[in-house]
Amino acid sequence: MIVLGIETSCDETAVAVVEDDLIRSNLITAQIEIHRPFGGVVPELASRAHLRALNRGIAQATDAALINLRDIDAVAVTIGPGLIGALLVGVSAAKALALALDIPLIGVNHLEGHVESAFLERPELEPPVLALIVSGGHTMIVEMPEHGRFQILGSTIDDAAGEAFDKIARFMGLPFPGGPEIDRLARDGNPKSIRFPRAMLDDESYDFSMSGLKTAVIRWMREQQAGGHDFDPADVAASFQEAIVDVQVSKTIRAAQERGHRTIVVAGGVAANSRLRERMSAAGEENGFDVVVPSLQLCTDNGAMIAAAGMRRLANGESTPLDAAPNPNLALA
Ligand code: KG4
Ligand code: ZN
Numbered sequence: 001m002i003v004l005g006i007e008t009s010c011d012e013t014a015v016a017v018v019e020d021d022l023i024r025s026n027l028i029t030a031q032i033e034i035h036r037p038f039g040g041v042v043p044e045l046a047s048r049a050h051l052r053a054l055n056r057g058i059a060q061a062t063d064a065a066l067i068n069l070r071d072i073d074a075v076a077v078t079i080g081p082g083l084i085g086a087l088l089v090g091v092s093a094a095k096a097l098a099l100a101l102d103i104p105l106i107g108v109n110h111l112e113g114h115v116e117s118a119f120l121e122r123p124e125l126e127p128p129v130l131a132l133i134v135s136g137g138h139t140m141i142v143e144m145p146e147h148g149r150f151q152i153l154g155s156t157i158d159d160a161a162g163e164a165f166d167k168i169a170r171f172m173g174l175p176f177p178g179g180p181e182i183d184r185l186a187r188d189g190n191p192k193s194i195r196f197p198r199a200m201l202d203d204e205s206y207d208f209s210m211s212g213l214k215t216a217v218i219r220w221m222r223e224q225q226a227g228g229h230d231f232d233p234a235d236v237a238a239s240f241q242e243a244i245v246d247v248q249v250s251k252t253i254r255a256a257q258e259r260g261h262r263t264i265v266v267a268g269g270v271a272a273n274s275r276l277r278e279r280m281s282a283a284g285e286e287n288g289f290d291v292v293v294p295s296l297q298l299c300t301d302n303g304a305m306i307a308a309a310g311m312r313r314l315a316n317g318e319s320t321p322l323d324a325a326p327n328p329n330l331a332l333a
Helices: 032-038 043-064 084-101 110-121 161-171 178-186 211-226 233-258 274-287 303-315
Strands: 002-007 012-019 022-030 074-080 105-109 129-134 139-146 149-155 263-267 290-292
Touching: 002 043, 002 084, 002 110, 002 303, 012 043, 012 303, 022 043, 022 303, 032 043, 043 084, 074 084, 074 110, 074 303, 084 105, 105 110, 105 303, 110 129, 110 139, 110 263, 110 303, 129 233, 139 233, 149 233, 161 178, 161 211, 161 233, 178 233, 178 274, 211 233, 233 263, 233 274, 263 274, 274 290
Parallel strands: 002 074, 074 105, 129 263, 263 290
Antiparallel strands: 002 012, 012 022, 129 139, 139 149
Protein backbone atom coordinates (compact mmCIF):
# COMPACT_ATOMS: atom_id res chain seq x y z
CA MET A 1 0.00 0.00 0.00
CA ILE A 2 1.28 3.46 -0.95
CA VAL A 3 0.39 6.41 1.29
CA LEU A 4 1.19 10.07 0.69
CA GLY A 5 1.90 11.88 3.97
CA ILE A 6 1.49 15.65 4.34
CA GLU A 7 2.69 17.60 7.39
CA THR A 8 2.14 21.37 7.70
CA SER A 9 1.37 21.81 11.40
CA CYS A 10 4.17 24.28 12.11
CA ASP A 11 7.08 25.56 10.04
CA GLU A 12 8.07 22.65 7.82
CA THR A 13 6.22 21.87 4.61
CA ALA A 14 6.82 18.13 4.55
CA VAL A 15 5.61 15.55 2.05
CA ALA A 16 6.53 11.88 1.88
CA VAL A 17 5.62 8.72 0.06
CA VAL A 18 5.67 5.56 2.17
CA GLU A 19 5.03 2.09 0.78
CA ASP A 20 4.26 -0.36 3.61
CA ASP A 21 7.23 0.25 5.91
CA LEU A 22 9.54 1.56 3.21
CA ILE A 23 10.12 5.30 2.87
CA ARG A 24 10.19 6.02 -0.88
CA SER A 25 10.60 9.77 -0.46
CA ASN A 26 10.62 12.16 2.48
CA LEU A 27 11.03 15.82 1.49
CA ILE A 28 10.99 18.96 3.59
CA THR A 29 10.80 22.60 2.61
CA ALA A 30 11.99 24.35 5.76
CA GLN A 31 10.90 27.90 6.59
CA ILE A 32 13.76 28.73 8.96
CA GLU A 33 14.99 31.70 6.94
CA ILE A 34 11.50 33.25 6.85
CA HIS A 35 11.03 33.11 10.63
CA ARG A 36 14.62 33.69 11.77
CA PRO A 37 14.44 37.51 11.77
CA PHE A 38 11.50 37.27 14.22
CA GLY A 39 13.20 34.80 16.57
CA GLY A 40 10.29 32.35 16.35
CA VAL A 41 7.56 31.00 14.09
CA VAL A 42 5.17 33.70 12.82
CA PRO A 43 1.89 31.81 12.22
CA GLU A 44 0.62 33.92 9.32
CA LEU A 45 3.96 33.72 7.50
CA ALA A 46 4.02 29.96 8.08
CA SER A 47 0.59 29.50 6.44
CA ARG A 48 1.59 31.57 3.43
CA ALA A 49 4.87 29.70 3.03
CA HIS A 50 3.04 26.34 3.18
CA LEU A 51 0.68 27.58 0.49
CA ARG A 52 3.60 28.48 -1.77
CA ALA A 53 5.57 25.27 -1.16
CA LEU A 54 3.00 22.50 -0.85
CA ASN A 55 2.01 21.77 -4.47
CA ARG A 56 5.64 21.71 -5.51
CA GLY A 57 6.44 19.53 -2.49
CA ILE A 58 3.79 16.97 -3.49
CA ALA A 59 5.10 16.87 -7.06
CA GLN A 60 8.70 16.49 -5.88
CA ALA A 61 7.80 13.76 -3.37
CA THR A 62 5.95 11.67 -5.96
CA ASP A 63 8.73 12.23 -8.52
CA ALA A 64 11.40 11.19 -6.02
CA ALA A 65 9.36 8.09 -5.16
CA LEU A 66 9.08 7.29 -8.89
CA ILE A 67 5.29 7.17 -8.77
CA ASN A 68 2.33 9.06 -10.23
CA LEU A 69 -0.45 10.54 -8.13
CA ARG A 70 -2.66 7.71 -9.45
CA ASP A 71 -0.47 5.14 -7.68
CA ILE A 72 -1.36 6.52 -4.25
CA ASP A 73 -3.80 4.41 -2.22
CA ALA A 74 -4.53 6.96 0.50
CA VAL A 75 -3.53 10.45 1.66
CA ALA A 76 -2.61 11.03 5.29
CA VAL A 77 -2.36 14.53 6.71
CA THR A 78 -1.67 16.13 10.09
CA ILE A 79 -5.05 17.30 11.36
CA GLY A 80 -3.77 18.64 14.73
CA PRO A 81 -2.35 19.80 17.05
CA GLY A 82 -0.57 22.78 15.50
CA LEU A 83 -1.08 26.25 14.10
CA ILE A 84 -4.59 26.49 12.68
CA GLY A 85 -3.70 28.37 9.49
CA ALA A 86 -0.76 26.08 8.81
CA LEU A 87 -2.87 22.95 9.41
CA LEU A 88 -5.61 24.26 7.12
CA VAL A 89 -3.23 24.44 4.15
CA GLY A 90 -2.20 20.78 4.46
CA VAL A 91 -5.67 19.50 5.27
CA SER A 92 -7.27 21.38 2.36
CA ALA A 93 -4.69 20.03 -0.09
CA ALA A 94 -5.12 16.49 1.27
CA LYS A 95 -8.90 16.70 0.93
CA ALA A 96 -8.61 17.93 -2.65
CA LEU A 97 -6.30 15.02 -3.51
CA ALA A 98 -8.53 12.46 -1.78
CA LEU A 99 -11.58 13.77 -3.63
CA ALA A 100 -9.91 14.03 -7.03
CA LEU A 101 -8.23 10.62 -6.82
CA ASP A 102 -11.18 8.98 -5.04
CA ILE A 103 -8.98 7.57 -2.27
CA PRO A 104 -9.35 7.65 1.54
CA LEU A 105 -8.31 10.67 3.61
CA ILE A 106 -6.75 9.95 6.98
CA GLY A 107 -6.34 12.74 9.49
CA VAL A 108 -3.37 12.02 11.75
CA ASN A 109 -2.50 13.38 15.18
CA HIS A 110 0.96 14.97 14.86
CA LEU A 111 2.18 13.40 18.10
CA GLU A 112 1.05 9.95 17.02
CA GLY A 113 3.13 10.56 13.90
CA HIS A 114 6.19 11.30 16.04
CA VAL A 115 5.78 8.00 17.92
CA GLU A 116 5.19 6.07 14.68
CA SER A 117 8.54 7.31 13.36
CA ALA A 118 10.14 4.71 15.65
CA PHE A 119 8.27 1.92 13.86
CA LEU A 120 9.46 3.24 10.51
CA GLU A 121 12.98 3.16 11.84
CA ARG A 122 12.59 -0.35 13.25
CA PRO A 123 9.85 -2.19 11.29
CA GLU A 124 10.11 -5.30 13.48
CA LEU A 125 9.20 -3.27 16.58
CA GLU A 126 5.85 -4.13 18.23
CA PRO A 127 3.73 -2.29 20.80
CA PRO A 128 3.38 -1.93 23.73
CA VAL A 129 5.92 0.87 24.04
CA LEU A 130 6.50 3.72 26.42
CA ALA A 131 7.26 6.96 24.60
CA LEU A 132 8.93 10.18 25.65
CA ILE A 133 7.59 12.81 23.24
CA VAL A 134 9.69 15.98 23.29
CA SER A 135 9.05 18.67 20.72
CA GLY A 136 8.62 22.40 20.32
CA GLY A 137 5.04 22.25 21.54
CA HIS A 138 4.89 19.12 23.73
CA THR A 139 6.72 17.23 26.44
CA MET A 140 5.06 14.07 27.65
CA ILE A 141 5.47 10.47 28.67
CA VAL A 142 2.83 8.23 27.10
CA GLU A 143 2.05 4.56 26.87
CA MET A 144 1.06 3.09 23.54
CA PRO A 145 -0.48 -0.34 24.30
CA GLU A 146 -1.30 -0.81 20.61
CA HIS A 147 -1.02 1.31 17.48
CA GLY A 148 -3.35 4.29 17.65
CA ARG A 149 -4.13 3.97 21.38
CA PHE A 150 -2.42 6.21 23.94
CA GLN A 151 -2.46 6.85 27.63
CA ILE A 152 -0.73 9.98 28.89
CA LEU A 153 1.24 9.37 32.08
CA GLY A 154 2.68 12.85 32.45
CA SER A 155 3.28 16.11 30.61
CA THR A 156 4.79 19.53 31.11
CA ILE A 157 2.95 21.88 33.41
CA ASP A 158 4.44 24.94 31.66
CA ASP A 159 6.83 25.15 28.67
CA ALA A 160 7.66 22.31 26.30
CA ALA A 161 11.28 21.12 26.20
CA GLY A 162 11.91 22.54 22.72
CA GLU A 163 10.40 25.83 23.80
CA ALA A 164 12.84 25.98 26.74
CA PHE A 165 15.78 25.31 24.40
CA ASP A 166 14.56 27.98 21.99
CA LYS A 167 13.98 30.59 24.73
CA ILE A 168 17.37 30.11 26.38
CA ALA A 169 19.07 30.20 22.99
CA ARG A 170 17.31 33.43 22.19
CA PHE A 171 18.44 34.95 25.48
CA MET A 172 21.99 33.89 24.65
CA GLY A 173 21.74 35.62 21.27
CA LEU A 174 21.76 32.38 19.26
CA PRO A 175 19.69 32.18 16.06
CA PHE A 176 16.30 30.47 15.77
CA PRO A 177 15.65 27.57 16.13
CA GLY A 178 17.70 27.42 19.29
CA GLY A 179 17.64 23.69 20.08
CA PRO A 180 20.24 22.64 17.52
CA GLU A 181 22.36 25.73 18.36
CA ILE A 182 22.48 24.87 22.08
CA ASP A 183 23.24 21.26 21.20
CA ARG A 184 26.20 22.37 19.05
CA LEU A 185 27.51 24.92 21.54
CA ALA A 186 27.19 22.47 24.44
CA ARG A 187 29.70 20.11 22.84
CA ASP A 188 32.48 22.54 23.81
CA GLY A 189 31.18 23.11 27.32
CA ASN A 190 31.35 21.38 30.68
CA PRO A 191 27.92 20.03 31.70
CA LYS A 192 28.97 19.99 35.36
CA SER A 193 30.24 23.57 35.50
CA ILE A 194 26.98 25.16 36.69
CA ARG A 195 24.45 23.30 38.83
CA PHE A 196 21.04 24.35 37.49
CA PRO A 197 17.85 23.03 39.16
CA ARG A 198 16.39 19.66 38.16
CA ALA A 199 12.71 20.56 38.39
CA MET A 200 10.33 17.90 39.71
CA LEU A 201 13.06 15.26 39.62
CA ASP A 202 12.05 13.80 42.97
CA ASP A 203 8.38 14.36 42.41
CA GLU A 204 6.38 11.10 42.17
CA SER A 205 4.48 12.21 39.10
CA TYR A 206 5.65 11.85 35.52
CA ASP A 207 5.08 15.56 34.91
CA PHE A 208 7.73 18.06 33.87
CA SER A 209 8.33 21.75 34.49
CA MET A 210 10.72 23.97 32.56
CA SER A 211 9.99 27.46 33.84
CA GLY A 212 12.13 27.26 37.01
CA LEU A 213 15.14 26.08 35.04
CA LYS A 214 14.63 28.74 32.41
CA THR A 215 14.46 31.47 35.06
CA ALA A 216 17.52 30.06 36.86
CA VAL A 217 19.63 30.07 33.68
CA ILE A 218 18.63 33.60 32.74
CA ARG A 219 19.17 34.87 36.29
CA TRP A 220 22.61 33.21 36.47
CA MET A 221 23.74 34.87 33.24
CA ARG A 222 22.40 38.27 34.33
CA GLU A 223 24.22 37.98 37.67
CA GLN A 224 27.51 37.14 35.98
CA GLN A 225 27.10 40.05 33.60
CA ALA A 226 26.14 42.45 36.40
CA GLY A 227 29.15 41.32 38.48
CA GLY A 228 31.47 41.77 35.51
CA HIS A 229 32.37 38.05 35.55
CA ASP A 230 33.33 36.39 32.31
CA PHE A 231 31.75 33.04 31.54
CA ASP A 232 31.87 30.58 28.70
CA PRO A 233 28.47 30.36 26.93
CA ALA A 234 29.35 26.76 26.04
CA ASP A 235 29.37 25.91 29.78
CA VAL A 236 25.94 27.50 30.19
CA ALA A 237 24.57 25.61 27.18
CA ALA A 238 26.03 22.30 28.37
CA SER A 239 24.84 22.75 31.98
CA PHE A 240 21.34 23.82 30.93
CA GLN A 241 21.06 20.91 28.49
CA GLU A 242 22.28 18.48 31.14
CA ALA A 243 19.61 19.66 33.60
CA ILE A 244 16.81 19.07 31.06
CA VAL A 245 18.22 15.74 29.90
CA ASP A 246 18.75 14.49 33.49
CA VAL A 247 15.09 14.92 34.35
CA GLN A 248 13.84 13.46 31.06
CA VAL A 249 16.03 10.38 31.26
CA SER A 250 15.34 9.75 34.91
CA LYS A 251 11.53 10.12 34.65
CA THR A 252 11.30 8.04 31.48
CA ILE A 253 13.35 5.18 32.92
CA ARG A 254 11.33 5.27 36.16
CA ALA A 255 8.05 5.23 34.21
CA ALA A 256 9.23 2.25 32.15
CA GLN A 257 10.26 0.39 35.32
CA GLU A 258 7.12 1.19 37.28
CA ARG A 259 4.77 0.43 34.39
CA GLY A 260 6.56 -2.72 33.31
CA HIS A 261 7.66 -1.71 29.81
CA ARG A 262 10.56 -3.17 27.88
CA THR A 263 10.70 -0.77 24.96
CA ILE A 264 11.19 2.98 25.17
CA VAL A 265 10.68 5.27 22.18
CA VAL A 266 12.13 8.80 22.18
CA ALA A 267 10.33 10.98 19.64
CA GLY A 268 9.88 14.59 18.51
CA GLY A 269 12.23 17.36 17.48
CA VAL A 270 14.15 17.44 20.78
CA ALA A 271 14.91 13.71 20.30
CA ALA A 272 17.44 15.04 17.75
CA ASN A 273 19.45 16.37 20.72
CA SER A 274 22.78 14.56 20.81
CA ARG A 275 23.06 14.51 24.61
CA LEU A 276 19.50 13.18 25.09
CA ARG A 277 20.15 10.47 22.50
CA GLU A 278 23.41 9.49 24.15
CA ARG A 279 22.07 9.50 27.72
CA MET A 280 18.79 7.69 26.89
CA SER A 281 20.65 4.96 25.01
CA ALA A 282 23.14 4.53 27.85
CA ALA A 283 20.39 4.48 30.49
CA GLY A 284 18.49 1.91 28.42
CA GLU A 285 21.50 -0.33 28.22
CA GLU A 286 22.22 0.03 31.92
CA ASN A 287 18.64 -0.77 32.96
CA GLY A 288 17.82 -3.43 30.36
CA PHE A 289 15.45 -1.49 28.08
CA ASP A 290 15.35 -1.45 24.31
CA VAL A 291 15.61 2.28 23.58
CA VAL A 292 14.56 3.35 20.08
CA VAL A 293 15.61 6.82 19.00
CA PRO A 294 14.75 7.44 15.33
CA SER A 295 17.33 8.85 12.93
CA LEU A 296 17.61 12.64 12.87
CA GLN A 297 15.41 13.18 9.78
CA LEU A 298 12.63 11.16 11.43
CA CYS A 299 12.84 13.03 14.76
CA THR A 300 12.06 16.52 13.50
CA ASP A 301 8.78 17.12 11.69
CA ASN A 302 8.44 15.07 8.51
CA GLY A 303 5.82 13.60 6.20
CA ALA A 304 6.93 9.97 6.48
CA MET A 305 5.82 9.70 10.11
CA ILE A 306 2.38 11.02 9.12
CA ALA A 307 2.12 8.55 6.23
CA ALA A 308 3.16 5.72 8.56
CA ALA A 309 0.57 6.62 11.20
CA GLY A 310 -2.07 7.02 8.48
CA MET A 311 -1.25 3.59 7.08
CA ARG A 312 -1.80 1.98 10.49
CA ARG A 313 -5.17 3.66 10.85
CA LEU A 314 -6.21 2.68 7.33
CA ALA A 315 -5.22 -0.93 8.04
CA ASN A 316 -7.57 -0.68 11.04
CA GLY A 317 -10.41 0.25 8.70
CA GLU A 318 -10.37 3.94 9.70
CA SER A 319 -10.65 6.97 7.45
CA THR A 320 -11.60 10.61 7.92
CA PRO A 321 -14.65 12.28 6.37
CA LEU A 322 -13.95 15.00 3.83
CA ASP A 323 -15.72 17.61 5.96
CA ALA A 324 -13.42 17.04 8.97
CA ALA A 325 -11.84 20.22 10.34
CA PRO A 326 -8.28 20.56 11.65
CA ASN A 327 -8.04 20.95 15.42
CA PRO A 328 -5.15 23.11 16.72
CA ASN A 329 -5.56 21.57 20.20
CA LEU A 330 -6.18 17.96 19.19
CA ALA A 331 -5.52 15.68 22.16
CA LEU A 332 -3.55 12.45 21.89
CA ALA A 333 -5.64 10.38 24.25
O1 KG4 B 1 8.91 18.11 16.54
P1 KG4 B 1 9.44 19.40 16.05
O2 KG4 B 1 10.25 19.39 14.78
O3 KG4 B 1 8.27 20.42 15.84
C1 KG4 B 1 7.19 20.44 16.75
O4 KG4 B 1 6.32 19.54 16.64
O5 KG4 B 1 7.24 21.30 17.65
O6 KG4 B 1 10.29 20.06 17.23
C2 KG4 B 1 10.89 21.31 17.09
C3 KG4 B 1 11.68 21.62 18.34
C4 KG4 B 1 12.25 23.04 18.37
O7 KG4 B 1 11.97 23.62 19.62
C5 KG4 B 1 13.76 22.80 18.19
O8 KG4 B 1 14.56 23.79 18.81
C6 KG4 B 1 13.92 21.46 18.86
O9 KG4 B 1 12.79 20.73 18.45
N1 KG4 B 1 15.15 20.78 18.44
C7 KG4 B 1 16.17 20.50 19.27
C8 KG4 B 1 17.19 19.91 18.48
N2 KG4 B 1 16.74 19.85 17.19
C9 KG4 B 1 15.49 20.38 17.18
N3 KG4 B 1 16.32 20.70 20.59
C10 KG4 B 1 17.47 20.33 21.16
N4 KG4 B 1 18.49 19.78 20.47
C11 KG4 B 1 18.41 19.54 19.14
N5 KG4 B 1 19.42 19.00 18.47
ZN1 ZN C 1 6.67 17.81 15.81
